[in-house]
Amino acid sequence: xxxxxxxxxxxxxxxxxxxxxxxxxxxxxxxxxxxxxxxxxxxxxxxxxxxxxxxxxxxxxxxxxxxxxxxxxxxxxxxxxxxxxxxxxxxxxxxxxxxxxxxxxxxxxxxxxxxxxxxxxxxxxxxxxxxxxxxxxxx
Amino acid sequence: xxxxxxxxxxxxxxxxxxxxxxxxxxxxxxxxxxxxxxxxxxxxxxxxxxxxxxxxxxxxxxxxxxxxxxxxxxxxxxxxxxxxxxxxxxxxxxxxxxxxxxxxxxxxxxxxxxxxxxxxxxxxxxxxxxxxxxxxxxx
DNA sequence: ATCTAAATGCAAAAATTTCTCGTTTAGGGG
DNA sequence: CCCCTAAACGAGAAATTTTTGCATTTAGAT
Numbered sequence: 001x002x003x004x005x006x007x008x009x010x011x012x013x014x015x016x017x018x019x020x021x022x023x024x025x026x027x028x029x030x031x032x033x034x035x036x037x038x039x040x041x042x043x044x045x046x047x048x049x050x051x052x053x054x055x056x057x058x059x060x061x062x063x064x065x066x067x068x069x070x071x072x073x074x075x076x077x078x079x080x081x082x083x084x085x086x087x088x089x090x091x092x093x094x095x096x097x098x099x100x101x102x103x104x105x106x107x108x109x110x111x112x113x114x115x116x117x118x119x120x121x122x123x124x125x126x127x128x129x130x131x132x133x134x135x136x137x138x139x
Numbered sequence: 140x141x142x143x144x145x146x147x148x149x150x151x152x153x154x155x156x157x158x159x160x161x162x163x164x165x166x167x168x169x170x171x172x173x174x175x176x177x178x179x180x181x182x183x184x185x186x187x188x189x190x191x192x193x194x195x196x197x198x199x200x201x202x203x204x205x206x207x208x209x210x211x212x213x214x215x216x217x218x219x220x221x222x223x224x225x226x227x228x229x230x231x232x233x234x235x236x237x238x239x240x241x242x243x244x245x246x247x248x249x250x251x252x253x254x255x256x257x258x259x260x261x262x263x264x265x266x267x268x269x270x271x272x273x274x275x276x277x278x
Numbered sequence: 279a280t281c282t283a284a285a286t287g288c289a290a291a292a293a294t295t296t297c298t299c300g301t302t303t304a305g306g307g308g
Numbered sequence: 309c310c311c312c313t314a315a316a317c318g319a320g321a322a323a324t325t326t327t328t329g330c331a332t333t334t335a336g337a338t
Contacts, residue, residue, distance in 0.1 A: 122264060
């Protein structure tokens with residue numbers, strides 16, 4: 001059983017197959033909108049979009065995933081993962097690339113001391129213009 | 140005329156009173172949802188919600204504002220400002236505090252070199268549990 | 279095997295965001 | 309100034325995204 005399932009179980013959540021499937025979909029690494037998750041769920045698993053939203057909210061509250069809004073029109077969700085991946089999106093064409101190594105440990109620690117918050121995770125989104133959009137039209 | 144208006148003008152956008160009012164509302168510093176902006180617009184200025192969304196998208200595309208999704212259910216928008224303010228939200232009660240000094244210059248520069256993107260701005264959201272929620276219930 | 283709170287599916291509602299189209303307006307050129 | 313035109317706007321409809329209520333199912337404990 002994965003760490004994430006373990007944590008949910010300890011918190012008293014039941015490990016339903018829907019819940020497992022949602023996590024499994026997210027474990028691929030790419031940020032996904034609720035609809036995307038639906039599309040990735042095993043055909044054998046009956047699941048409804050509202051179940052997905054309900055679970056995404058639970059996962060959010062427990063700091064297991066983060067919500068990011070730069071990509072697409074619907075919010076996307078991704079695992080708060082150990083190797084800390086983030087996104088860099090082009091404001092022109094929407095092309096997005098990922099990166100790791102955000103080196104936040106220091107900032108996080110300072111803030112925890114200053115505020116008394118226990119920081120569970122972070123979302124970092126960078127945006128700008130990709131090489132193509134930069135050379136092309138000015139909009 | 141502010142830098143932001145200047146930039147919009149140079150890009151060929153007209154400086155309508157609606158556009159000015161939206162920016163003025165955002166200049167207060169707090170992240171605002173589209174509805175919040177509507178509520179803050181001067182009563183003398185006739186404006187429609189769709190105008191607000193249209194302009195938010197323009198401002199986004201031009202890197203003048205960022206969209207953040209941790210707070211509330213609707214997306215919020217805030218100016219990409221010179222002193223670089225970000226938010227730390229409690230997963231329990233939603234209480235949010237702001238902070239500055241995210242020290243990103245180095246990360247940004249490295250990424251620009253590696254990717255060829257021109258990075259216009261970033262959104263950073265931290266989340267966790269505030270002291271009260273930490274001591275209180277476990278959910 | 280039984281029981282119960284938690285979770286789900288479904289359908290409907292609510293909330294958010296985009297779009298169409300007719301009208302208005304900013305700002306440039308006489 | 310006044311005119312002109314592309315850009316922007318308002319209004320309302322439509323599309324999309326997200327939440328909710330309720331009857332039914334199910335995980336996990338006894």
